[in-house]
Each structure stands twice: as structure tokens, then as C-alpha cells.
Amino acid sequence: MDRIKRVVDPLKEKWSFQQRPEREWDRLWNHRQIRSFREKHPELDPDLARRSWLSLRQYAQERDHCETCPGLQRCPNLVKGHQPALQIQNHLLDLRMVPCHHKIAEDERKKVQQLIKSHHIPADILDATFVTMDFDEARATAIEAAINFCNQFGDGKPERGLYLYGPFGVGKSRIAAAMAHELVQYHVDSLMVYVPEFVREIKDSIRDGLVQDKLETLKTATVLILDDFGAENLTPWTRDEVIGAILQYRMAEKLPTVITSNLDLEELEIHLAHSDKGGTERTKAKRIMERILPFVDAYQVKGPNRR
Secondary structure, eight states: OHHHHHHHHHHHHHHHHHHHHHHHHHHHHOOOOHHHHHHHHHTOOHHHHHHHHHHHHHHHHHHHHHHTTTOGGGSSSSSSSSSEEEEETTEEEEEEOOOOOOHHHHHHHHHHHHHEEEEEEOHHTTOOSSSSOOOHHHHHHHHHHHHHHHGGGGOOOOOOEOOOOOOTTTHHHHHHHHHHHHHHHTTEEEEEEEEHHHHHHHHHHHTTTTHHHHHHHHHHOOEEEEETTOSOOOHHIIIIIIIIHHHHHHHTTTOOOOEESSSSSHHHHHHHHOTTSSBBOHHHHHHTTTGGGEEEEEEOSSSOOOO
């Protein structure tokens, strides 16, 4: 009996080994995802499909991974954030990788980050969108003007920017930030700068020799948003050589600027006329206003303090 067993068992193992590829192929060929593909492509020749055994196995495995997706960061697929797709070319199966919905969402988020740049703007302000914004009557006109400004990029570029003014906390900055998000759909970059902090920083940059680089960034943004203009501590230098230079360039290049402020335009001119040496410099203030007034439409933002 033992002698028979010693002879028969190796034969069984040999037979089992020989049959294993056939069993594996049957399981693969009848995998739910592959069976679904076969039903859509009855022209697929099983014998030719065998030549793409490895591609089919990868397709089945990675499709199974996608059905129990652990998230983009822990994606186990060969190409992270991608799922396999089959197609027939020259009667053979071809495997290609397409981004999954998680990868598409992540790429869109990165694209938004690249288009929306900011400087010293709080994250909760930057997250504002028109979809999540309250359209109350006190702010409706300003919000409609902001949306209209963005929509003009669908046909070219608006000729005028916006000046949004009103009391502290009524939502001027959020409207401006929502504009930055809206502009993304037109593939328009924007730069939103908190002016008081920028003015402090630009003074410190004199020692580092970085003033011109920082000014160039503000000058050339497709849409520049100057947030809380009028709240900064101006000196004649920051007024004339920084703010004035930025606005002069944008005026010459016809680049629209959006400004938010607690001051109306008359109050802004008084602010710009202030001299840290005492007295006023009305002529210099008017020169700055000439780079603002003809190039913006002013809208008052009203309502309760939302902070």
C-alpha cells in the first residue's frame, strides 16, 4: 500500500500542478469585472485574451482594491490614485490607467491652490465661496457686482475692478475671497493680500533686498485683491514707491484690481494724504487716487457685524 502511495502521490501532485494554471485562468476569466467587460465586447477572442493574462490579473486585482478603497493616501494600486481600464486594440487587450475620483478631486484642489494665492489672509476667509454665502439684502448688490466681475472673464477681461467698502465685519473680505474661487472656473489666477501686514513686511524687506521681487508679484497678478486697504500705517515711501508703483503698473497694463476697505473713497484720499512728519500731502494722495477712481466701481457693503 505504501509503495502504491509513493507512486500515486507524485502523479497527483504533477497533475494538480498542471491543472493549476487552467483553474487560475477560469477564475480570472469569470471574475465579475472581467465578465462585465466581456459582455460589452462579445468580439473578444478568449485565446487572444490569454496573451494578456498578466494585464487581466492586474485589472481584476486593482478593481477589487477600488471596491474597498482605503483612500488616496493609502491606495494600494500600482499607480497611486488610478484605476485600470481595459480596451481592445488590434484584437488584443490593452490596460491603461485612469485617475479615480479621489485623484481628480485632489488634482482639482491643487489647481485651485495654484490659482489662488494669498498673503496673510486667514484660512477661514480664503474658504469663502458664493455657494456658501448668505445673500441678504444688505449685501446683495455688492455680491452681484462681484459675481458679474468674475463672469466677464468668460468673454475676455473686465475693464474695471471693484472697490468694496463698509463697516468692520460685514463680509467684504469674504466676498473678495469668494471671487478668487469663482475665477478658478475661468482659469484665472488671483492674489489676495492683507495690506496692513504687507506694508509692515515690505519695510522689513528693504534689508533683504527683496522689495522689487515682492512688488513684481503684486504688479503682475491677473487679479490683485488688496484687502483692508486704508488700515495700514503709511509712510510717504510706502504710499508712493510701493502702493503707487503697484497701482501705476496695473493701470498701464489694464490689469483689474479689487479693493476692500473700511473707508469710502473720500475717506481713503484723506488717509493717503497723511504724512508721518505731520501735515498733509494732498497732491500725492490725489495722484494715488487717480490710479484708483477711474478704474473701479464702488459698492457699499452693509449689514451686521458677522464676526
